């Protein structure tokens with residue numbers, strides 16, 4: 001059920017696998033490999049399919065004596081520049097005793113080292129750059145695929161497999177990078193409920209004891225997954241959570257109730273994480289809006305949130321931010337989906353203004369705001385909720 005498990009078979013991805021295999025065919029033919037770009041939302045199998053196909057490719061390649069295939073996987077999370085990618089690759093190719101430091105060299109020098117390493121390794125090199133959208137400058141995405149054509153390397157054939165869940169990344173690539181990196185593009189669409197059901201059934205067979213998990217439970221997890229984002233990771237996590245809850249209760253089977261509770265817990269976790277990641281002023285703005293919501297004071301304009309925000313900030317011992325900065329925090333809450341916004345017209349004079357409302361379950365928000373409630377004090381509007389043991393429950 002965990003991320004590092006590599007399924008033996010991947011369901012619901014036949015079309016993508018077929019395209020991907022065709023794009024990898026030149027490797028087996030000993031030709032210059034294609035550069036391949038995979039894109040699609042999170043949890044739709046881009047990494048899983050890549051690992052699956054490349055392990056099969058390596059097996060196939062090992063049967064040909066004259067075919068020397070080298071695979072390198074690099075997750076670009078935390079690697080924001082071409083320089084960092086290049087140094088990381090050099091170190092991947094070198095042995096422990098000859099590693100280079102990740103700072104201090106001119107970029108051209110690191111590229112020279114990289115070409116040298118690749119030439120020394122020789123054969124066909126497929127380099128997977130997962131989460132490639134973290135790289136902010138595209139130099140390496142141009143240099144690597146063109147290294148052979150530009151006579152930087154002669155002994156090695158290089159192919160790049162870029163993976164991204166950021167659609168704007170692909171659109172924003174410069175034309176010259178796009179034409180080399182995205183030679184073969186494969187789009188991974190979201191899974192539907194039927195696909196997710198098959199994925200979960202496959203996990204049932206390897207992860208659960210016989211008879212503890214019935215079809216209705218799997219259907220429910222798949223339906224929620226399809227409704228949310230068509231993300232396999234999310235559905236698998238939900239099933240795992242339901243299993244954990246059943247185990248904690250020492251129940252004999254997993255029920256739809258475990259799924260419902262699990263979903264609630266996971267959603268709570270996600271929201272809490274989002275709220276806890278905000279700054280203290282973000283918390284103060286959210287607490288202000290929440291109390292206004294409970295007093296039927298929403299939708300509300302930012303200037304009418306301000307007096308409450310100001311008094312809460314003072315009570316927490318903080319200087320209130322100027323209106324514009326307070327509005328920035330409101331916008332951040334909107335982006336996180338915690339707050340909704342509506343544009344309104346001011347009538348004949350023509351101006352527009354925005355009204356804000358709370359877009360999340362009150363209990364959930366309140367339980368994540370416990371620290372700021374401690375600092376500001378319990379506002380009268382949340383009194384009954386707090387004494388109803390919301391905090392103790394959570």
Ligand SMILES: Nc1ncnc2c1ncn2[C@@H]1O[C@H](COP(=O)(O)OP(=O)(O)OP(=O)(O)O)[C@@H](O)[C@H]1O
Nearest residue numbers: 003007010011042043044045046047048165232233
């Ligand atoms: N078709 C499938 N069959 C079985 N398991 C799958 C399938 N697709 C995805 N999974 C599983 O779902 C989880 C997420 O998949 P994966 O990491 O490949 O998604 P991704 O598209 O690379 O997402 P991200 O963009 O967030 O990295 C993994 O645990 C993976 O094993």
